[in-house]
Amino acid sequence: MLFFHKTLPLSKYEKKLSPVNGIVEEGLIAYIITKIGQSDLIKFCVEFGAGDGSNHSFTRNLIENHDWKAFLIEASSSLAPKLLEKYKDSESIITKNSFITQENILDLFKNGNVPKNLGFLCVDIDGNDYYVLEKILENYIPQIICVEFNSSYGPNTEFKINYDPSFVWSGDDYFGASFASFNKLCEQFGYSLIHCTNGGDNLFFVKDKFASKFEKWKKSPEEYYQLPQYGRRGRAINGKGHPASSKNTSSAQRLLFSLRYFAMNPPRKIFKIINKLKSNP
Numbered sequence: 439m440l441f442f443h444k445t446l447p448l449s450k451y452e453k454k455l456s457p458v459n460g461i462v463e464e465g466l467i468a469y470i471i472t473k474i475g476q477s478d479l480i481k482f483c484v485e486f487g488a489g490d491g492s493n494h495s496f497t498r499n500l501i502e503n504h505d506w507k508a509f510l511i512e513a514s515s516s517l518a519p520k521l522l523e524k525y526k527d528s529e530s531i532i533t534k535n536s537f538i539t540q541e542n543i544l545d546l547f548k549n550g551n552v553p554k555n556l557g558f559l560c561v562d563i564d565g566n567d568y569y570v571l572e573k574i575l576e577n578y579i580p581q582i583i584c585v586e587f588n589s590s591y592g593p594n595t596e597f598k599i600n601y602d603p604s605f606v607w608s609g610d611d612y613f614g615a616s617f618a619s620f621n622k623l624c625e626q627f628g629y630s631l632i633h634c635t636n637g638g639d640n641l642f643f644v645k646d647k648f649a650s651k652f653e654k655w656k657k658s659p660e661e662y663y664q665l666p667q668y669g670r671r672g673r674a675i676n677g678k679g680h681p682a683s684s685k686n687t688s689s690a691q692r693l694l695f696s697l698r699y700f701a702m703n704p705p706r707k708i709f710k711i712i713n714k715l716k717s718n719p
Contacts, residue, residue: 443636443664447653452636455503459493463584463640466633467558468499470582470642473651479557479581484550486511486538487563490520496560496584501531506557509550513537513563539603540569544577555579562586562640564607568598568615568623575627581645583629589638590672590679591616593663611672612683617641617663631659638664638674670699677702 443449451469454460471479481504485497488510492498500506507530512518518535525531532550536542559580561567571585590611591597598615599605607613615623620641621631630649633642641662644652665676672679673687677699682692 443638443667446633446662446664448633448642449636455499456495460499461494461496463496463635464499466635466642467496467582467584470632470644470652471500471557474581474644474648478648480553480555481506482553482556483508483558483560484510484547484552484556484580485560485562487514487517488512488521488533489514490517491524491533492520496562497558500558505530507531509547509552510534511536511538511546511550538563538566538570540566540573540601541603543570543573547574547578552578555581558582558584560584564613565599565605566601566603567613568619569601571620572623575623579645581648583624583641583643585620585641585643586614586639587620587634587641588614588616589664589666590674590682591618592675593617593660596622608683609680610683610685611680612685613680617660621659631662634662634664636664637668638666638679639668671696672699676706678706 448466451466452462453465454462455464455468483497483500483506489495489512491510497508501508509532510521511534512521513536522533522535525533534546534550536546556578561571563570567585588597588611595616596619598619599612624643628646629643630646631641631643632652666672666674666679669678669680671681673682673695682695
């Protein structure tokens with residue numbers, strides 16, 4: 439397993455499209471939509487948390503450059519006012535300042551006029567993501583899903599936090615769900631994994647009927663797993679990821695992870711140099 443990101447079939451499409459504060463997922467999303475075909479998608483997207491709607495937004499390019507309708511939700515009291523202000527005069531973009539739970543997500547979707555077969559769904563709330571996505575998939579059919587996963591846990595480890603409607607992320611690695619848990623959930627609802635981003639942070643799924651449109655390896659889904667390229671003193675084998683949580687890790691284990699992080703500095707640097715050379719022959 440590489441200490442830096444692998445080159446997956448769709449890795450080359452990770453690139454920023456917005457000139458200011460864009461994200462590499464913009465290029466990937468645009469490519470996926472092009473491959474599926476606009477005629478096979480309802481041009482409606484949902485994103486939460488949507489931030490201020492401009493910085494590091496997954497849906498900004500779709501809204502501003504491709505005329506997609508949207509429902510955008512943000513819980514932050516500092517970011518939500520900017521989001522609401524940005525789209526206050528838009529008839530096609532509905533915004534909402536709300537904390538998201540499994541109990542309220544369906545009412546939020548109803549009030550946001552979300553169609554049953556929406557085109558794109560982005561889930562990133564640093565907490566109950568698994569449970570909220572599960573509730574959505576029981577009632578709606580997004581054709582493309584992007585969900586942030588917890589890459590501190592390896593590709594075969596099932597992990598999800600215990601559901602707590604009042605959960606607020608504390609910055610450690612007790613959040614969301616692992617690669618294996620999200621993959622299993624989405625497979626149950628008829629989705630195929632087509633990509634894991636280079637940073638080890640987001641998974642992309644499409645409905646099974648679209649999977650044949652994408653280059654897929656003849657290997658298991660685990661081959662798509664990417665190690666976290668963020669954080670420090672994590673439990674991932676490269677020493678990265680958010681710090682291990684005291685909720686499910688002993689003090690001795692956390693000390694071991696800290697020591698491993700510093701011990702892995704030299705190989706991480708070497709693999710980064712090697713990867714850069716491969717990318718720029």
